[in-house]
Structures are given as structure tokens and as C-alpha cells.
Amino acid sequence: DETEGKVHTYLKNHIHGVEVDEFACEIARLSLTLADIPNPNGWDLKPGDMYASDVLAEEAAKCGVLLSNPPFEKFDRTDKHRCKAAGFEVRHKKAVELLHRTLNRLHPGSVFGVVVPQTVVSGPEARAIRERLLKDFDILEVCLFPGKVFEFAQIETAIILGRRRAEGQGSVSHQVHLRAVGEHGMPAFRHHYATDSDGYVSQRRLMENPGLELKVAALDEVWLALKSNQRIRDVALVGRGIEFKGDDERSGVPVVVPKPKPGYLTGYAGVSRDQTIFTTPPERG
Numbered sequence: 001d002e003t004e005g006k007v008h009t010y011l012k013n014h015i016h017g018v019e020v021d022e023f024a025c026e027i028a029r030l031s032l033t034l035a036d037i038p039n040p041n042g043w044d045l046k047p048g049d050m051y052a053s054d055v056l057a058e059e060a061a062k063c064g065v066l067l068s069n070p071p072f073e074k075f076d077r078t079d080k081h082r083c084k085a086a087g088f089e090v091r092h093k094k095a096v097e098l099l100h101r102t103l104n105r106l107h108p109g110s111v112f113g114v115v116v117p118q119t120v121v122s123g124p125e126a127r128a129i130r131e132r133l134l135k136d137f138d139i140l141e142v143c144l145f146p147g148k149v150f151e152f153a154q155i156e157t158a159i160i161l162g163r164r165r166a167e168g169q170g171s172v173s174h175q176v177h178l179r180a181v182g183e184h185g186m187p188a189f190r191h192h193y194a195t196d197s198d199g200y201v202s203q204r205r206l207m208e209n210p211g212l213e214l215k216v217a218a219l220d221e222v223w224l225a226l227k228s229n230q231r232i233r234d235v236a237l238v239g240r241g242i243e244f245k246g247d248d249e250r251s252g253v254p255v256v257v258p259k260p261k262p263g264y265l266t267g268y269a270g271v272s273r274d275q276t277i278f279t280t281p282p283e284r285g
Contacts, residue, residue, distance in 0.1 A: 008039055014063075017045040018055050051079070051097060052086040060102035066112040070098040072155065092125060099129050103137075108166045111140075118144060118156040122213040130212040137162045139203060141177040142214045143195065149186065160214070175200040178215060256284055 015032070019025040025047050033041045050056050060066060071094040075083070083090045090097050095116045106112065120126040121142060133139055140161040147156050179195040188194040201216055217223055232238055256269045269284040 008036065011036075012042065012044075015043065016059060017043070018048045018050050018053075019045065020047070020049045022047040049082065049086075051075075051090055051094070052083045052088055054088065056098060056101040057105050060105040061107070063106070064110050066102060066106060066110065067114075068098060068102075068112075069115040070095045072117045093119075095120060096126050096129060099126070103129070103132055106164045108164050111161070111163045113159065113161045115157060115159055118158045120160070121158045121215055122211065124211075127212055130214055133160075133162060133214070134203060134207045134212060136165055138165050138174050139176045139206075139214065141179065144180040144215065146181065146183040146186070174203045176203050176206060176214070180215075
């Protein structure tokens with residue numbers, strides 16, 4: 001009918017694909033064709049390496065919605081050589097490289113949603129990306145997930161949603177929705193999208209963080225309430241106490257000797273199983 005025809009035309013005009021694996025490209029083309037019966041094939045899918053070309057920047061400049069789940073791993077030596085030979089040298093890990101090439105090309109009003117490793121939220125490599133997001137975008141939501149959420153991704157992940165701000169528009173009052181799901185909270189999230197923590201923080205406050213991290217510390221309300229109080233370092237010297245460095249650090253010198261020796265002090269060399277919390281362990285030389 002007319003509605004199906006409009007949907008078909010819209011999708012044909014807006015779905016474009018580049019796949020480095022030619023076989024996977026053909027599988028994707030076949031899947032789209034079967035889902036679009038009785039319309040003929042004609043989907044814009046072509047083999048190619050999105051990192052060894054300008055396709056990411058070109059397509060980002062034309063799109064109003066950018067959705068991506070980029071690879072998380074590093075470029076290996078072969079990848080770097082291929083991209084450099086093509087005139088598109090890579091300088092970051094794959095997820096950060098994709099953001100670096102696309103976010104700057106989105107036009108005002110465009111929205112994006114990306115699945116990324118949590119190092120993009122707070123790691124040093126992606127600091128420039130976060131600076132760009134905080135300066136030129138309204139970050140709508142950041143949701144943190146534990147490791148092993150995806151079958152082939154063992155590392156902790158995050159989803160970032162945002163919109164490119166109109167030129168000259170400030171972000172003074174914009175509130176960022178921060179959410180987080182722990183490992184034990186995944187069943188509830190899968191069932192009804194519940195999260196373990198859920199709150200809002202001003203984007204200006206994130207910009208004031210020296211690391212420009214897109215998150216706040218756990219128990220944030222407590223830290224805010226105590227912000228004007230003295231810090232421990234102002235009233236006390238805090239250390240780690242006695243720490244055993246291991247056998248290698250001792251260079252064969254015994255910790256405990258049967259008889260007192262010059263330079264040795266008595267101390268606690270161990271705690272027995274029947275030790276109670278209100279008594280001291282026996283001292284040894």
C-alpha cells in the first residue's frame with residue numbers, strides 16, 4: 001500500500017552500508033532483500049574499509065541520526081599500514097577513531113547514539129572527544145554497563161546519546177541523564193530497563209571536572225553534602241601502615257629469627273585462627 005511504499009523509499013534512501021568482509025556484505029544484502037519482498041534488490045551496500053577511506057566523515061555530514069556500535073579493539077600493525085597507505089592514518093583505538101571522524105561532521109540538530117567501551121566515558125585517550133561533546137553537544141544520556149553484556153565484548157561498555165547543539169546555543173542549564181547497571185542488575189534491565197542508579201547532573205558540572213569524565217562518583221549526593229567540610233588531609237596524615245613487600249624485596253633476609261639479633265625489633269609476625277578482635281597477637285623477634 002501507500003504507507004509501505006513510503007517506508008520502502010525512505011529506508012532505501014537512508015540505509016547505506018560499508019563492510020570490509022565481502023561475504024558479510026552479500027549476506028546483509030540478501031537479508032535486506034528478503035525482508036523487502038516483493039521489491040527488487042537495490043540496497044546501497046558495498047565492500048570497503050570504513051577506516052581506510054573518508055566514508056565515515058562523508059556519511060556523517062549527511063545524516064540526521066547517527067547510530068553506531070563500532071569495534072572496540074586496537075588497530076593491529078597491518079590495519080595501520082593499510083589505512084596509512086590509503087591516506088587515512090589512524091591515531092586512536094577503533095571506537096575513538098570512529099567518533100573522531102564523525103562527531104565533528106554532524107550538523108546542528110543531528111542526534112547520535114553510540115555503544116562504546118567505558119574508556120570513552122572516562123579514559124585519557126578519549127578526553128578530546130569528551131571535550132568536543134561537552135562543548136558542542138547536549139549530552140542526553142550516558143548509561144554504564146558491566147562487562148560481558150555483549151557476547152563478544154568482555155570489557156565494560158556504555159551507551160552515549162546526544163544532539164549537536166545549534167551554533168551559539170549554550171549548555172548552562174542542560175541536564176545529563178546518568179544511569180548505571182551493575183552485573184547483578186542486568187536481569188532487571190533486560191526485563192524492564194531498570195537501572196541500579198539513575199540521576200541527573202548539569203553538563204556544566206561535567207565540564208568543570210579536570211578529566212572531563214561523563215560520570216560522577218558513587219554516592220554523589222553524599223560528596224556534594226560534604227563538599228564544604230574539611231578534608232582528611234587537612235587534619236591528619238594518612239598512610240597505609242605496615243606493608244609486606246614480598247620475599248624478593250627482602251633479598252634472602254629472614255623476617256623472623258629464633259633468637260634476638262642486633263637491629264631486629266619485636267613485632268607481629270602472624271595471626272592465629274583463634275585470634276580475637278580485642279586482643280593483640282603474640283610478639284616475635
